[in-house]
Amino acid sequence: MVNNIVKTVVNNETPVVNLLESPRHSCTFGGAYTATNAVKGLVPILHTGPGCGWTNFFGLVAGSGGGFLGDLGAMQTPSSSLLEKHIVFGGEDKLRDLLNSTNELMNGELFVVIPGCIPTMIGDDIGMVVNEFRAKNNTPIIHVKTSGFNGNSYKGYELFLDAVIDQLLEEPVKVKKGLVNIIGIAPCQHIFWKGDLKELQRTLELIGLEVNPIFGDLKGIESLKKIPEAELNIVVNPWLGKEVADKLETKFGTPFIVQYGLPVGPRETEHFVQDVGKKLGIPREKIDQAIQKEIKEAYQFYNYISNGLYMGLANSYFGVAAESNIAIGLTRFLTNDCGMMPTVVIITDDPPLKNRESIKQRLTEDINSINKPDVIFEIDTYNIEKILQNYPNLIVLGSSMEKYFSADKLSALHLTVSFPAYDRMLLRRTYSGFFGGINLLEDLMGKMSRPF
Amino acid sequence: MSKIRNIAIYGKGGIGKSTTSSNISAALSEEGYKVMQIGCDPKSDSTNTLRGGQFIPTVLDTLRSGKRVETDEFIHDGFNGIKCVEAGGPEPGVGCAGRGIITAIELLKQRNVFEDYSPDVVIYDVLGDVVCGGFAMPIREGIAEQVYTVSSSDFMAIYAANNLFKGILKYANNGGALFSGIIANSVNLPEQQDILNDFSKKTKTTITEFVPRSLTVTRSELRGRTVIEAEPDSEQAGIYRSLARKIITNGHKYVPSPLDVDGLKSWAQSWSDRLLGQGEAPGRINCSLEHGVQIAEEEAVRAR
Structure with missing residues (x-):
């Protein structure tokens, strides 16, 4: 793609952002x-x-x-x-x-x-x-x-x-034991919102919870009215929805936990489910028992794909340009579970300054890789492309706006994982939960063309 | 059709724009000019003294009603055949008056009002300070060619005039109106003249006329008339006639040099120091004002 927009450059370094090229959000x-x-x-x-x-x-x-x-x-x-x-x-x-x-x-x-x-x-x-x-x-x-x-x-x-x-919501309310709300997944801005909410609901139901995803189910206004009855609010986002959860805690006394990034694959999902269970006082063993079958099945699918993964994409350098929630989930999965090497993670959802350090930590700490990714917060598409050019990536996980650029300029494998997604139809597709990682690898490996 | 002279008159709220505009219109009509006065103020009272204190339906009333309204329903004859128009606008506290001015003027153009009525002079009496793009409309896009500002020697009036200069400067290179002079209003004392003279010097502008504060104006307005109509032989009427003649013959227009915020502040400070240095400020104005209020009240009772 040819970029014709000339930007003011100060000291040959930082372009002055007096215009924003192809922003990844609306108002x-x-x-x-x-x-x-x-x-x-x-x-x-x-x-x-x-x-x-x-x-x-x-x-x-x-x-x-x-x-x-x-x-x-x-x-x-x-x-x-x-x-x-x-x-x-x-x-x-x-x-x-x-x-x-x-x-x-x-x-x-x-x-x-x-x-x-x-x-x-x-x-x-x-x-x-x-x-x-x-x-x-x-x-x-x-x-x-x-x-x-x-x-x-x-x-x-x-x-x-x-x-x-x-x-709309009125006090006082009777708390319903085992009912939880999922907060932090914004319809449409989070491109996998339909599939992710369904999968997170299914995952948490495994440990006996009743899950209110608020958006995307058929219950209508009841989903909204049920919000204050929850025993726990689960913010599945390192920043979005935290203030909402705060407000619910102040008004209705509902405690909340924050999951710093989507849980992708068996390892992160297990942690996620255990965290929720711990907060609700569900015994660890009971949870282990409930999710054992899922974990086993998930790893069975890794067996199917493992040869392809280690022969085709072993230790691949990859770069991410996505919303903080998705970026954290995918980066941690591909690094910790698949042995790939993150070079740069560009966060495209403009999180508030106060939340940026925690996002950075989740992307650089407890990461099993010899290299830690650079974490850059950027919302301008032109700048995102400039940044990606500085890294030797074999894989680029970004929006569809990086698609042609990744092929032409970087010769990298590209998969759309963030907003906007003009080259994918996404209905029930999800990368979260025990099987989310499998879905991701399926999509990623499906992008490779093989000589046989 | 000869070219229409389009003149806009700006100034701080309550400084006497409508009084001055209406008296200029009246004086020009006496001289045989076909005059149209357009009030650009949601209060819609610019042309009241040209019509015996009567309000008229406004241009924007046509928009509000949603019905097709003929131009003669919002163009009314005033004193000596002056065509009186009020742009109108929303009720206080609702909608956007600035956009209202733009809409009204565009509506007048769409309806070919200027071609159909072919006035020699159009005077735009524009609300207050140039607070937003809407109120700058008459100085943009070649609607008015010449701009005057009414100002007293009070700092806030001068501040508004300086803001107007900024507006003119902004649009000057883009076919906007240019400045033609300050109409110094309510100026009775030499010190007040000095202040305005100095301000005009600093901003590279000219003063077209000094108009003193006069009870003749109060008396006339309380009867819903201009001075020209109510007291045609008064000294004040003579001053307005002289002002009108200067305006109609003055083709000089230029870009003013507004002071920046700090410049204006330090200029005002220097005058404050100078006046304080002279000791007690002269009290004549206050006395005459108190006296004026008393007379005005008596006039008002008589008018009822």
């Missing part, structure tokens, strides 16, 4: 919109200009392995589609009309008002309009505070859950 609005669509029965109601919904829906859904999302995504989504006169005189009346007409035309378990940036610029009081509607109608309604240049789509995911906690 809070997009994050909240896809999160809403990922819960069945929820009706997203957009209060913004006509283009926001369209671009965000297709940008995020198509970039996350295709398919469709929700019963009311894209063309079906009610939107105020603000025009000039609403900008001049305010858009509150338009939102009022939209809420009323949506109420007449659509059946939904929960209305979710998602404002874009325009209403903030003109000072629309969205909370007031939503409260008015709530007082007059039986349909439950919340509004997500996405408006006003609030951040990226990861933040949008958190803001959606914030709105649910603040405006």
Whole structure:
């Protein structure tokens, strides 16, 4: 790929980022919109200009392995589609009309008002309009505070859950023993969200837990209402969703644990399950017994692939450009379980500064390799390519934006594992859990062309 | 059709823009010019004194109603045939007034108002400070060619004028309007004249006229009239006529040199030091103001 964008370079080193090339995220609005669509029965109601919904829906859904999302995504989504006169005189009346007409035309378990940036610029009081509607109608309604240049789509995911906690969930609640929520996997931004949530649910059910993945199942609003009943919140992400878990702990007293990166393969998954079990007071032996069969089976599959792995990809240098969650999971698996050598891990989800050190630690400590990877936080595609060029990688695990670059410039094997994924259809595919590593190796080895 | 003279008048809120604009319009109409005055302020009261204190439907009302509204529903005849237009805007605290100004002016252009009414002079009376792109609209894209600012010797008025200069400077290379002069308003004392003269020197601008504060203005406005209409033989009317004549004959336009924040601050400080050095500030203005309020109240009662 030829890159025509010229960037200002200071001291021949750091380009001044006054533009961002092909960012790997959208805005809070997009994050909240896809999160809403990922819960069945929820009706997203957009209060913004006509283009926001369209671009965000297709940008995020198509970039996350295709398919469709929700019963009311894209063309079906009610939107105020603000025009000039609403900008001049305010858009509150338009939102009022939209809420009323949506109420007449659509059946939904929960209305979710998602404002874009325009209403903030003109000072629309969205909370007031939503409260008015709530007082007059039986349909439950919340509004997500996405408006006003609030951040990226990861933040949008958190803001959606914030709105649910603040405006929908009620105290007091009775805690249900053995019920856990999974937090930290943002629909669409995490391209394997559908498969990963299913697999993590299945894995934790092995030890007798009831798992609420919140997104992607068929329970609809019940998934949201069940959130405070959980005995434990499991944040499967080194940073995303931690603040949500904090909030749930403050409001409902639910403790939480953080899994620093997706558990990929039998070794990490066993640790993960044991950590959860320990927190819930489930005896270690009981867990060992419950997962024994899975581990055995997983290693059986490694036997099938082991010759190919050690002959074809033994001690391969590999580089990663992915979200922190996926990057940690895949790097640790390929290094610790497959004997490959990580050169560089580029973190592309822009985690907050306070979380970066822990992410770095998970990628460089307790890693069974003679070399530790350089960990670089970068969200600009041009810079990501420049960084990758500095390492002699045989394998590049990145987004589909690195696909042609990896082949043309690096002669490396490329597999799409992060957002955006324009070259894969991802429905139930997962790299997490006991068999996740097998799936990864299957996809990776499938990329090799053999002379026989 | 001869070329229309498009003139924008800016200044801090409450400084006397509408009073000055309306009196200039009235004076020019007496001279035989076809004048159109466009109020660019959501308060929609720029042209009130040209219409006996009456409010008129605004351009943006057409947008609000959603109905097709003919141009003559928002263009109304005022004193001496002056065409009065109010851009209008949202209620206080809602929507975006800046975008409203842009929309209103574009709507006037779309409706061919300037071609159909072919005024000789269009005066844009623009709200307050240049707070955002919307209020800079009349100085952008060649809508007004010449800009005047109304300013007193008060620091905040000068600050607003300096901001206007920054706006002009920004758009000057892109076909925007240029500056033509400061209209010094409510200036009765020599010290006040000195301050404004010095400010104009520092910013490489000119002062078109010194307009003193006068009860004639208060009296006229309380009757919903311009000075030109209400007290045509007064000294103040003469001053407005002189100002109007200067504006219509003044073709000089240029890019001002605004002071930067620190420059403006230190300039103001130097004047503060100088005035303090002269001892007690003259009290005449305050006295006359108190007296003025009393007379104004009496006038108001009489008008009712």
